Amino acid sequence: MPSSVTVYEVGPRDGLQNEPKSIRTDVKVTLINMLTDAGFKAIEATSFVSPKWVPQLGDAKDVMARVRRAPGVQYPVLTPNMQGLTGALASGCREVAVFAAASEAFSKRNINCTVEESLKRFEAVVTAARKEGVAVRGYVSCAVGCPYQGAVEPEAAAAVGAALHGMGCYEVSMADTIGVGTPASMERMLQATLRQVPASALAVHCHDTYGMAIANIASALRMGISVIDSSVAGLGGCPYARGATGNVATEDVLYLLDGYGIRHGIDMDAVLRASEYISGALGRPNGSRVARALLARRADEEAKAAKAAAKEDAGMAVAAAVAA
Numbered sequence: 001m002p003s004s005v006t007v008y009e010v011g012p013r014d015g016l017q018n019e020p021k022s023i024r025t026d027v028k029v030t031l032i033n034m035l036t037d038a039g040f041k042a043i044e045a046t047s048f049v050s051p052k053w054v055p056q057l058g059d060a061k062d063v064m065a066r067v068r069r070a071p072g073v074q075y076p077v078l079t080p081n082m083q084g085l086t087g088a089l090a091s092g093c094r095e096v097a098v099f100a101a102a103s104e105a106f107s108k109r110n111i112n113c114t115v116e117e118s119l120k121r122f123e124a125v126v127t128a129a130r131k132e133g134v135a136v137r138g139y140v141s142c143a144v145g146c147p148y149q150g151a152v153e154p155e156a157a158a159a160v161g162a163a164l165h166g167m168g169c170y171e172v173s174m175a176d177t178i179g180v181g182t183p184a185s186m187e188r189m190l191q192a193t194l195r196q197v198p199a200s201a202l203a204v205h206c207h208d209t210y211g212m213a214i215a216n217i218a219s220a221l222r223m224g225i226s227v228i229d230s231s232v233a234g235l236g237g238c239p240y241a242r243g244a245t246g247n248v249a250t251e252d253v254l255y256l257l258d259g260y261g262i263r264h265g266i267d268m269d270a271v272l273r274a275s276e277y278i279s280g281a282l283g284r285p286n287g288s289r290v291a292r293a294l295l296a297r298r299a300d301e302e303a304k305a306a307k308a309a310a311k312e313d314a315g316m317a318v319a320a321a322v323a324a
């Protein structure tokens with residue numbers, strides 16, 4: 001197990017990209033600022049992708065112009081091509097992400113090209129970004145399963161991960177896009193990937209469709225992975241991955257890490273505030289079980305304290321009446 005872990009917050013991007021109702025830019029900016037206050041060192045803020053493909057993130061430029069950027073915190077954005085990179089650089093982004101897939105069908109639906117074409121395109125993006133001193137992260141979507149093709153061979157995911165790492169991505173996040181993985185399939189995929197990419201350059205990105213995300217992350221931690229992607233309040237889902245639910249909730253990951261005594265540097269109370277804020281703004285129940293449990297416990301404690309204070313006040317009033 002690693003002694004410390006980076007929790008890579010993807011809620012403002014992965015979490016919001018699939019929301020059916022339009023979300024105001026100021027809500028996105030407030031969420032990112034609250035996450036900054038919680039102590040994250042990486043907050044994936046938005047995507048410079050085609051607004052025809054992902055309308056919800058069509059305000060990427062405005063988000064990046066308005067967000068408060070704290071020193072030492074990265075606000076990475078997705079860039080599928082040179083056009084995206086140009087937009088990201090103009091907005092002052094210092095970290096970007098390219099996103100390939102381990103499945104041909106998903107690659108076509110998500111970015112309208114084959115896996116091989118995408119890798120060629122990304123190589124140009126990575127080279128240009130690095131020339132500007134901008135760090136590039138890579139994603140391998142559908143690393144264990146694809147909504148269109150079914151199970152994915154571990155070697156196929158590993159090969160795409162190795163290609164992204166080889167072209168200069170400082171880190172590659174292996175994504176269970178539709179949350180079908182189990183610890184067994186996750187371990188097989190990571191074992192294959194670790195033969196080609198060191199653990200220090202790997203992250204995991206788990207969706208929680210089948211409720212396996214926390215178990216999968218525990219497996220990844222045991223295999224030496226120390227960067228975990230998550231979304232506050234369990235927001236999210238990919239518009240091109242039918243049936244996929246949100247990412248693993250950040251609050252659930254923090255609770256897991258606390259249980260192992262693994263350092264993460266994030267303030268859970270501040271995350272809960274961000275979690276309640278965005279759940280309220282979207283008008284939906286909080287998607288994190290840990291957040292729901294902690295908030296219920298807090299409400300209980302506050303009600304008990306209020307009852308005790310009222311009892312004490314009543315006692316003092318009686319004593320005052322007797323003395324009079």
Ligand SMILES: CC(C)(COP(=O)([O-])OP(=O)([O-])OC[C@H]1O[C@@H](n2cnc3c(N)ncnc32)[C@H](O)[C@@H]1OP(=O)([O-])[O-])[C@@H](O)C(=O)NCCC(=O)NCCSC(=O)C[C@@](C)(O)CC(=O)[O-]
Nearest residue numbers: 048049050053080083084099110111112139141175177238
């Ligand atoms: C890649 C493309 C652009 C190809 O889409 P395309 O239609 O093949 O692109 P094109 O180059 O032919 O251009 C078509 C139009 O899009 C515009 N365009 C072209 N590029 C851009 C850009 N960067 N920014 C803004 N506009 C752009 C371009 O200017 C043109 O505009 P028009 O002349 O028709 O008015 C498109 O498929 C796309 O934007 N896909 C993004 C899909 C996406 O964001 N999916 C969700 C993120 S991936 C994910 O969620 C998985 C992940 C990362 O979370 C990990 C996991 O869980 O698996």
